[in-house]
Amino acid sequence: MNSQVNVRELRTQSAAVWEALEDAGTLVVTHNGSPLAALVSLDPEHVEEDLAAIRRARSQRALQILQSSRKTFPPSEIETEIQAVRKARK
Numbered sequence: 001m002n003s004q005v006n007v008r009e010l011r012t013q014s015a016a017v018w019e020a021l022e023d024a025g026t027l028v029v030t031h032n033g034s035p036l037a038a039l040v041s042l043d044p045e046h047v048e049e050d051l052a053a054i055r056r057a058r059s060q061r062a063l064q065i066l067q068s069s070r071k072t073f074p075p076s077e078i079e080t081e082i083q084a085v086r087k088a089r090k
Helices: 007-012 014-024 047-069 075-089
Strands: 004-006 026-031 034-040
Touching (some): 007 026, 014 026
Parallel strands (some): 004 026
Antiparallel strands (some): 026 034
C-alpha cells in the first residue's frame, strides 16, 4: 500500500491500512482522488505534544496563505466584521 489510501480501502481493508500506517507513519486519505485527511501515527508517550505540533503547523500554513494574499483591510471593515461576529454570538 502506498502513502495514499482511499475512503473505500479505509473501510474495507482497515487491517492493511493500519499496517501501512505503522510502516509509513503518515497516510493521506483520499475521496474521489482528492486529499481529504491525513492519518498520522502518534507516540503514545507524547500524544498531546504531537497534536500541538500538528495544530501549530496548520496555523503557520494558514498564516502563510493570509500573508501571501496581500489583501489589506481598512480598519473600518475590520471593525464591521468584528461587530457582526459579536452580534451573531448573542
